[in-house]
Amino acid sequence: MSGTNSAERPASSGRAAAGTTDTPAESAVTGKAAARPLRKAAGAGTRTTSGGTPLRPDRLSRHNLSGWLYSTPFLAFFVTFMAVPILATLVMSFTDFGLRNVTNPFDAEFVGLENYSELLGDEQFLRALFNTGYFVVLGVPLTIGCGLLAAVLLNSGIERFRTFFRVGFYAPVVTAIVAVAVVWRFVLDPSEGLIAGLAAQVGLTAPDFLASESLAMPSLIAMAVWRNLGTSMVLFLAGLQAIPTEVREAAKLDGAGAFQEFRRITVPLLRPTMLYVTVMTTIGFLNVFEEPFVMTNGGPSDSTLTVSLLMYREGFNFFNMGYASSMAYTLFVIILAVTLLQMRLLKDKTK
Amino acid sequence: MSATTDTSATATARRDGYAARDRRTRRTRGVTYVLLGLGLLITTAPFLWMGLSAFKTPQDLSASPPVWIPTDWTLANFSKLFDLLDVPRYFFNSTLVALIVTLCNLLFCSMLGYALAKLNFAGKKVIFGVVMGALMVPGNLMLMPQFVMVSKMNLLDTYAALVLPSAAGAFGVFLMRQFMSAVPDELLEAARVDGAREWYIFWRIVIPQVKPALATLSIFVFLGSWNNFLWPLIATNDVEKYTLPVALATFATDPTKANGSNGVLMAGAFLVVLPVLAVFIVLQRYFTQSIATAGIK
Numbered sequence: 001m002s003g004t005n006s007a008e009r010p011a012s013s014g015r016a017a018a019g020t021t022d023t024p025a026e027s028a029v030t031g032k033a034a035a036r037p038l039r040k041a042a043g044a045g046t047r048t049t050s051g052g053t054p055l056r057p058d059r060l061s062r063h064n065l066s067g068w069l070y071s072t073p074f075l076a077f078f079v080t081f082m083a084v085p086i087l088a089t090l091v092m093s094f095t096d097f098g099l100r101n102v103t104n105p106f107d108a109e110f111v112g113l114e115n116y117s118e119l120l121g122d123e124q125f126l127r128a129l130f131n132t133g134y135f136v137v138l139g140v141p142l143t144i145g146c147g148l149l150a151a152v153l154l155n156s157g158i159e160r161f162r163t164f165f166r167v168g169f170y171a172p173v174v175t176a177i178v179a180v181a182v183v184w185r186f187v188l189d190p191s192e193g194l195i196a197g198l199a200a201q202v203g204l205t206a207p208d209f210l211a212s213e214s215l216a217m218p219s220l221i222a223m224a225v226w227r228n229l230g231t232s233m234v235l236f237l238a239g240l241q242a243i244p245t246e247v248r249e250a251a252k253l254d255g256a257g258a259f260q261e262f263r264r265i266t267v268p269l270l271r272p273t274m275l276y277v278t279v280m281t282t283i284g285f286l287n288v289f290e291e292p293f294v295m296t297n298g299g300p301s302d303s304t305l306t307v308s309l310l311m312y313r314e315g316f317n318f319f320n321m322g323y324a325s326s327m328a329y330t331l332f333v334i335i336l337a338v339t340l341l342q343m344r345l346l347k348d349k350t351k
Numbered sequence: 352m353s354a355t356t357d358t359s360a361t362a363t364a365r366r367d368g369y370a371a372r373d374r375r376t377r378r379t380r381g382v383t384y385v386l387l388g389l390g391l392l393i394t395t396a397p398f399l400w401m402g403l404s405a406f407k408t409p410q411d412l413s414a415s416p417p418v419w420i421p422t423d424w425t426l427a428n429f430s431k432l433f434d435l436l437d438v439p440r441y442f443f444n445s446t447l448v449a450l451i452v453t454l455c456n457l458l459f460c461s462m463l464g465y466a467l468a469k470l471n472f473a474g475k476k477v478i479f480g481v482v483m484g485a486l487m488v489p490g491n492l493m494l495m496p497q498f499v500m501v502s503k504m505n506l507l508d509t510y511a512a513l514v515l516p517s518a519a520g521a522f523g524v525f526l527m528r529q530f531m532s533a534v535p536d537e538l539l540e541a542a543r544v545d546g547a548r549e550w551y552i553f554w555r556i557v558i559p560q561v562k563p564a565l566a567t568l569s570i571f572v573f574l575g576s577w578n579n580f581l582w583p584l585i586a587t588n589d590v591e592k593y594t595l596p597v598a599l600a601t602f603a604t605d606p607t608k609a610n611g612s613n614g615v616l617m618a619g620a621f622l623v624v625l626p627v628l629a630v631f632i633v634l635q636r637y638f639t640q641s642i643a644t645a646g647i648k
Contacts, residue, residue, distance in 0.1 A: 064472045066470055067471065068466075070466035070470065071462070074463040074524065077455075077459065078485070080515075081493075081519075082488075082521075084500075085492075085497050086493055088499075089492055089496055092496065102502055102503075150387070150390055153386055153387050154387070156379070158383055158387075161387075164391075167632060168391040169390060169394050171395065171398065172398075174631045175398075175627060176577065176595070176623050176627070177580065178578075178580050178596040178597075178603075179620040180620075180624070182600075183620050183624075184397060185603070185616075186400070186401070186617060194417055197414075197417030200416060226393065226397075229394075231642065235642065237643065283489065286489075287489050287491055289581060290581070293600070293604075297604065311491065312581070315494065328492045329492070331491075331492075332489065332492050336487070
């Protein structure tokens with residue numbers, strides 16, 4: 001690595017230095033003089049150019065040290081607190097990692113696929129899986145649909161109050177989900193809540209949303225849609241503004257109505273944004289934790305128990321960390337599969 | 352649709368068409384505003400309800416039909432909240448942690464972003480691949496080993512425990528690399544020819560060029576840390592080290608404390624939401640722009 005010592009040096013002197021030190025070093029390594037020209041020719045693109053052709057400076061060797069110097073701080077944190085834990089969870093999922101292993105992590109016993117096979121027969125886990133699916137299948141399309149509708153309306157040529165609307169729609173996104181969940185609990189409260197009060201005014205009795213097995217999950221979904229539609233709106237708005245006005249004008253001149261313009265111009269050109277929004281929203285929704293944790297704690301009778309919430313309970317209330325790890329990885333594999341599927345479905349159509 | 356020959360008959364027809372279109376646009380504009388207004392009502396009503404309820408007396412809180420504007424404005428909910436919860440302490444914890452996490456991310460992510468965008472070195476592609484792969488991994492997957500590690504390091508209930516796992520996020524690297532790639536190489540080469548050292552080039556030439564990206568990253572990371580819940584919940588047992596959301600959630604889900612005190616809870620939610628909401632309303636342009644750029648890039 002001839003360039004390591006010149007990494008912090010100005011380029012011109014670095015090149016000169018590399019040129020002079022390279023030649024003797026190389027002849028010492030190769031030994032035979034006859035082999036040298038061949039080697040030089042072979043490695044022309046990489047090794048000797050720093051001294052030879054100034055047009056293609058040998059960046060590889062020159063930046064080796066600084067490249068790693070700039071990478072190390074991040075990598076130190078990243079490896080310790082992300083890469084190692086990602087693998088550790090996988091390893092833990094094949095062990096009986098429990099409370100005593102928090103102090104003696106390497107004492108955990110290897111149990112093979114036992115955790116995973118247990119998951120398949122665990123009714124509570126299957127319930128959580130179903131609930132999470134319910135949350136995603138209803139919540140994601142609603143979030144994306146509402147976000148797209150808001151974006152299209154905001155982009156439809158109105159000028160007044162645009163910022164005002166955008167701020168209003170996006171406000172729920174920036175607020176702490178815990179605080180928002182507390183507020184929604186109050187809004188849905190059967191005795192003092194806003195909805196109960198409004199219902200009473202028109203002579204109706206609002207149900208106790210969060211205490212009802214059939215209504216608790218839809219309530220959480222409504223809240224999640226409310227909170228997340230701002231993100232998809234902003235992304236769609238950016239996507240819409242990237243569509244050249246000429247294309248729209250041309251469509252109008254050709255006599256396209258608003259709906260046709262939307263179907264033939266907006267939707268196809270918005271597909272990359274659609275893919276991104278769908279994937280990100282789905283990943284977020286599959287991991288749902290805070291909403292059921294704060295609002296229902298999984299109840300009533302497990303009707304809002306999600307995979308993340310069950311994993312948290314198993315892992316940190318009961319310290320069945322091996323078992324909880326197998327849940328974490330099952331969810332991860334599901335997320336991966338769903339993401340790949342979505343990328344396939346949404347990408348193929350562009351062709 | 353338009354006629355190929357421009358006779359007076361088609362001209363009249365076209366004029367009529369324009370008039371019809373004008374009426375139509377006015378009508379669609381009306382519908383647009385009605386729909387947007389309805390949407391706005393739904394998105395903002397819970398906030399209004401929260402903000403106003405925080406200042407209500409118990410009578411107003413349980414009034415039916417619901418009272419929007421408090422008949423007697425009171426600070427009783429806040430004083431009760433401050434009696435039950437050490438709000439300033441949690442506020443301080445949340446702010447400190449979010450600030451440190453933001454600074455760490457700005458520094459580490461821009462350094463690695465610079466290396467990936469502007470330096471060539473052995474292993475670069477592997478690093479990039481691994482970091483981008485990590486973007487896909489949900490945070491919940493790492494919780495248990497992170498907890499074990501932090502407790503083995505005797506760091507539970509410390510600020511270090513709250514900061515370390517989020518000190519270097521993959522998203523920041525992605526963002527910084529994207530923006531730094533756009534900085535022209537000629538600029539860097541010129542500086543190198545002039546005898547500038549790498550650190551100088553990074554700090555004085557590249558960093559000023561990517562200020563918008565740094566602002567975007569700050570917003571994201573600060574907000575993420577301020578609103579983060581699951582990790583602080585796990586990493587802290589000592590109430591002294593709770594962050595604001597953890598304190599609020601613990602308070603809200605404890606039936607002995609929060610029973611029948613919706614006003615107090617609204618006061619708490621108000622204090623968690625207000626600073627972020629205020630900053631957002633002032634800087635809203637940057638917020639929405641930043642999420643849009645981050646999403647598209």
